[in-house]
Amino acid sequence: MAEFVAFVLLLAVAAYACGGGTDYGAGFWDLTAGGTERGKRPRWLIDHAMAPVWEVNNVWLIFVLILMWTGFPVLFQTVFTAMWLPFALAALGMVLRGAGFALRKPSRRLARRRLYGAVFAIASLLTPFCLGAAVGAIASGRIAPGTEASAHAWATPASLLFGLLTVAGTALLGAVFLTADAKRFDAPDLVGYFRLRALAALVAVALTAVGVLLVTRGDAPHVWHGLTHGAGLALAIVSAVFFVATGLLVLRGQTHWARFSAVGIVGAAVFAWGLAQRPYLIPTSLSVADAAGDSQTLLWLSVVSLVALLFVLPAVFFLYWLDTHGELEPLTDADLRPTGPLRGDAVDGD
Amino acid sequence: MHITLHLLAADAPAQLLPARELMAFTLASHIILVPMGVALPLITLVMHSIGLRRNDATALLLARRWSAVMAVQFAIGVVTGTVLSFEFGLLWPGLMGKWGDVFGIGFGVEAWAFFLEAVLIAIYLYGWRRLKPRTHFLLGLPLPVTALLGAFGILAANAWMNTPRGFSLDSQGKPVDVNVWKAVFTPMFGPQYWHFVVAMLLTAGYVVAGVYAVGWLRGRRDRYHRLGFTVPFTLAAVATPVQFFLGDSITRQVFQKQPVKFAATEIVWKTDSHVPEYLYGRLHPDGSISGGIKFPQLDSILAGFSPDTVVTGLSSVPASDRPNATQATIAHWAFDTMVVAGSLLLLLALWYGLVWLRHRRLPDSKWFFRGAACAGVGSVIAVECGWITTEVGRQPWIVYQNMRVAEAVTSTRSTTLWIMFGLVIVVYVFIFGAFLTVLLKMRDRWRLADAETSGRPDGRPVDAPEAVTPYGPRPAVPAGDAPSSGDGDSTASRGGDA
Ligand code: HDD
Ligand code: HEM
Ligand code: HEM
Numbered sequence: 105m106a107e108f109v110a111f112v113l114l115l116a117v118a119a120y121a122c123g124g125g126t127d128y129g130a131g132f133w134d135l136t137a138g139g140t141e142r143g144k145r146p147r148w149l150i151d152h153a154m155a156p157v158w159e160v161n162n163v164w165l166i167f168v169l170i171l172m173w174t175g176f177p178v179l180f181q182t183v184f185t186a187m188w189l190p191f192a193l194a195a196l197g198m199v200l201r202g203a204g205f206a207l208r209k210p211s212r213r214l215a216r217r218r219l220y221g222a223v224f225a226i227a228s229l230l231t232p233f234c235l236g237a238a239v240g241a242i243a244s245g246r247i248a249p250g251t252e253a254s255a256h257a258w259a260t261p262a263s264l265l266f267g268l269l270t271v272a273g274t275a276l277l278g279a280v281f282l283t284a285d286a287k288r289f290d291a292p293d294l295v296g297y298f299r300l301r302a303l304a305a306l307v308a309v310a311l312t313a314v315g316v317l318l319v320t321r322g323d324a325p326h327v328w329h330g331l332t333h334g335a336g337l338a339l340a341i342v343s344a345v346f347f348v349a350t351g352l353l354v355l356r357g358q359t360h361w362a363r364f365s366a367v368g369i370v371g372a373a374v375f376a377w378g379l380a381q382r383p384y385l386i387p388t389s390l391s392v393a394d395a396a397g398d399s400q401t402l403l404w405l406s407v408v409s410l411v412a413l414l415f416v417l418p419a420v421f422f423l424y425w426l427d428t429h430g431e432l433e434p435l436t437d438a439d440l441r442p443t444g445p446l447r448g449d450a451v452d453g454d
Numbered sequence: 455m456h457i458t459l460h461l462l463a464a465d466a467p468a469q470l471l472p473a474r475e476l477m478a479f480t481l482a483s484h485i486i487l488v489p490m491g492v493a494l495p496l497i498t499l500v501m502h503s504i505g506l507r508r509n510d511a512t513a514l515l516l517a518r519r520w521s522a523v524m525a526v527q528f529a530i531g532v533v534t535g536t537v538l539s540f541e542f543g544l545l546w547p548g549l550m551g552k553w554g555d556v557f558g559i560g561f562g563v564e565a566w567a568f569f570l571e572a573v574l575i576a577i578y579l580y581g582w583r584r585l586k587p588r589t590h591f592l593l594g595l596p597l598p599v600t601a602l603l604g605a606f607g608i609l610a611a612n613a614w615m616n617t618p619r620g621f622s623l624d625s626q627g628k629p630v631d632v633n634v635w636k637a638v639f640t641p642m643f644g645p646q647y648w649h650f651v652v653a654m655l656l657t658a659g660y661v662v663a664g665v666y667a668v669g670w671l672r673g674r675r676d677r678y679h680r681l682g683f684t685v686p687f688t689l690a691a692v693a694t695p696v697q698f699f700l701g702d703s704i705t706r707q708v709f710q711k712q713p714v715k716f717a718a719t720e721i722v723w724k725t726d727s728h729v730p731e732y733l734y735g736r737l738h739p740d741g742s743i744s745g746g747i748k749f750p751q752l753d754s755i756l757a758g759f760s761p762d763t764v765v766t767g768l769s770s771v772p773a774s775d776r777p778n779a780t781q782a783t784i785a786h787w788a789f790d791t792m793v794v795a796g797s798l799l800l801l802l803a804l805w806y807g808l809v810w811l812r813h814r815r816l817p818d819s820k821w822f823f824r825g826a827a828c829a830g831v832g833s834v835i836a837v838e839c840g841w842i843t844t845e846v847g848r849q850p851w852i853v854y855q856n857m858r859v860a861e862a863v864t865s866t867r868s869t870t871l872w873i874m875f876g877l878v879i880v881v882y883v884f885i886f887g888a889f890l891t892v893l894l895k896m897r898d899r900w901r902l903a904d905a906e907t908s909g910r911p912d913g914r915p916v917d918a919p920e921a922v923t924p925y926g927p928r929p930a931v932p933a934g935d936a937p938s939s940g941d942g943d944s945t946a947s948r949g950g951d952a
């Protein structure tokens with residue numbers, strides 16, 4: 105049962121990495137889009153592409169947290185105690201990001217839009233970096249139950265490189281999805297714009313991934329062993345294949361398919377990491393079995409997760425489908441003004 | 455007793471105070487948005503259905519505008535809620551580490567409720583333009599149910615903290631043998647849940663109606679304002695007497711199931727019968743009470759319908775196991791303020807109901823509309839006070855009689871927490887300030903658009919937004935009866951002042 109819940113946890117982490125990652129990536133390209141005039145069109149696209157789905161993507165994170173504290177209370181306690189600062193910063197970044205994004209759209213004045221936009225963009229960088237750094241600390245076994253909050257735990261090369269890899273990964277997802285969105289929104293100039301950025305992000309991912317593998321070898325022997333054997337190795341290879349495929353698809357301009365392969369890279373990489381850690385949640389101090397909560401709770405948590413799978417997944421996919429088919433559009437100003445005089449009575453005079 | 459008091463003070467870790475303040479501040483901020491998150495979709499759907507059924511363009515316009523507000527408000531609710539989830543780990547790792555698997559399952563239900571809610575709300579908010587009107591409405595219909603489900607999770611967790619059960623302790627004091635069913639449906643769950651749900655409906659109704667009450671007071675008495683006022687106000691007015699009844703019953707549940715909390719909220723010091731009721735007033739550490747209005751015997755009568763009812767006093771438990779005099783006074787004031795607010799709202803609702811029954815119209819009095827304009831603020835105050843009663847009245851326990859707040863708190867240094875608290879205040883002030891500005895700006899823009907459409911002289915064109923249709927024309931929203939007049943320009947349907 106604990107194994108199953110751990111698997112669901114990994115699944116939710118992967119989903120958040122892909123869904124949330126795409127959003128953070130969009131924020132990353134917002135940050136780098138340049139001055140107000142130059143960045144106007146990319147920013148317009150980013151706003152429109154992200155709007156309907158970012159809240160759903162955020163719920164994946166909530167789901168991860170809940171699975172952690174209900175299924176593996178000790179894991180939750182350990183991680184949040186030892187890595188207080190990165191998580192506090194990530195939370196702060198998340199608030200600023202969401203608020204900045206939500207407020208930028210309905211604001212009209214340029215100075216305000218700029219302020220909210222800057223807040224949104226900077227926070228989009230901070231949050232994934234901090235979360236990635238936390239993963240690095242876990243993978244390298246820097247923390248263990250009882251570790252106090254200290255920079256020791258996460259101010260390490262492993263954390264730094266995991267953080268950078270996470271940022272690069274989000275940038276890649278963001279650029280690939282935005283390329284496809286540019287096609288969908290009929291903005292050919294932006295297709296080229298984001299394609300170039302997708303390629304740059306691919307290079308960045310490759311470089312940081314090599315860095316991560318190097319420190320893993322030294323700092324995280326357990327994970328390194330997992331990545332070079334069995335299922336971990338297989339998934340790492342899958343991720344690499346997707347990587348090559350994404351490169352080819354982006355180069356050929358088949359952006360529709362590139363989205364799937366980009367998700368494949370990130371998803372397979374997360375699973376490779378998770379499986380490489382087996383049987384530990386935190387190598388090598390906290391195993392799945394040791395951290396597991398009460399067996400009845402785990403049973404119910406599995407039921408809840410299955411219900412989620414049955415109800416929520418179709419709903420979420422329906423939303424993504426509607427979104428990518430252009431069925432969802434924000435209300436425009438014209439929709440929010442009266443179509444007739446307001447002062448009289450109802451047209452059909454009730 | 456003196457010694458325990460001192461011990462307690464010395465025992466309380468320095469980081470406890472900032473952690474509490476931070477938790478309270480972020481919760482109190484989040485909770486302002488929650489009524490809107492839970493009940494605004496319902497109110498909007500009611501308006502929407504009126505619009506569809508009667509083919510009423512005004513009702514549809516209102517529903518669309520409320521959707522636009524919801525889009526912004528929902529986002530702020532999501533991010534402030536996410537902060538709370540992080541805070542469970544950042545501030546109270548002891549609570550989650552030990553009890554997470556006992557009471558966490560409620561949150562699991564909440565998680566998928568949030569999923570469905572976020573999906574449906576995205577479809578509802580962004581579906582106005584492209585989806586068929588009926589499909590769009592039907593897809594919005596489950597929204598109130600998901601909101602109820604989300605509230606279920608949170609309230610189950612909170613009620614468990616008040617009356618924990620569904621587990622046994624092993625020799626080391628670790629909870630084992632979890633019974634999930636019992637842990638979710640704790641004795642306080644039912645009373646808290648219904649009291650809470652009705653509070654949300656009532657608050658959202660009064661807040662929305664308040665906006666149009668202000669417009670009414672300023673002389674805008676068109677159908678748009680009448681409809682925008684009547685629908686939410688009627689819902690809230692119906693809910694108010696129900697809430698009064700539920701409030702009375704939850705108080706008796708607290709009396710029976712959390713007697714020490716009841717003693718704190720009624721500042722009862724000694725266990726006794728014929729206990730008087732104090733409206734406000736201060737409890738001192740020696741058990742004396744100063745100030746306040748005293749009603750002899752009333753407390754016993756309210757608690758058990760008879761002056762002979764024995765009410766447990768604070769002094770019945772050791773000082774280390776009960777709220778101190780200051781905390782009791784806080785809980786008492788919060789409780790009384792909630793009851794006062796509830797009573798005033800009841801009067802307002804009765805006024806509305808009586809005028810409606812006798813004349814089938816809105817009351818004429820300016821004072822009614824002044825009251826209605828304040829009702830939103832009053833109910834938000836009641837909600838805040840209700841939570842303060844619940845949380846402060848439970849002190850010093852985080853899990854009643856099972857874990858003290860001091861055992862749950864993080865070991866992070868208090869300086870770090872204070873800095874974080876300062877940062878969070880700055881960020882929240884910025885966010886809520888910006889949120890308010892955005893709402894006011896929206897209102898101004900709509901008011902201008904209304905004036906323009908009704909051909910009034912002050913109808914300047916709305917300042918061009920960043921181009922409504924940057925990439926070619928889009929279909930306008932199907933808007934009920936009036937064939938809608940293309941995009942961006944509604945001059946075609948200008949009908950002059952009717
Ligand atoms: C519009 C909001 C509103 C109104 C008018 C009232 N309440 Fe309330 N009350 C709440 C909103 C609320 C709340 C915010 O929803 C609380 C906080 C915790 C909870 O479950 O509900 C609450 C809690 C709460 C509690 C504490 C429960 C606990 O500690 O477990 C009591 C005893 C009452 N209420 C009693 C009343 C009474 C006697 C009222 C008489 C009019 C009343 N409330 C009106
Ligand atoms: C599931 C629901 C809730 C949980 C799990 C929860 C948890 C907590 C925790 C852990 C604390 C700190 C410990 C303490 O001082 O008791 C706290 C304090 C507090 N909470 Fe709650 N809370 C919940 C709901 C709320 C809500 C919705 C509010 C609304 C404003 C609220 C108001 C407060 C306040 C005012 C305090 C400070 C108490 C003090 O200063 O002593 N709580 N709560
Ligand atoms: C300690 C207590 C609380 C925690 C940990 C918490 C957590 C959260 C989280 C994580 C979200 C974001 C969900 C998303 O991403 O969609 C959220 C939003 C929300 N929360 Fe809370 N919450 C708390 C208190 C409450 C209470 C007491 C209610 C009452 C039912 C509530 C109702 C909502 C609603 C309706 C939303 C949706 C956003 C909105 O409509 O504003 N929350 N909360």
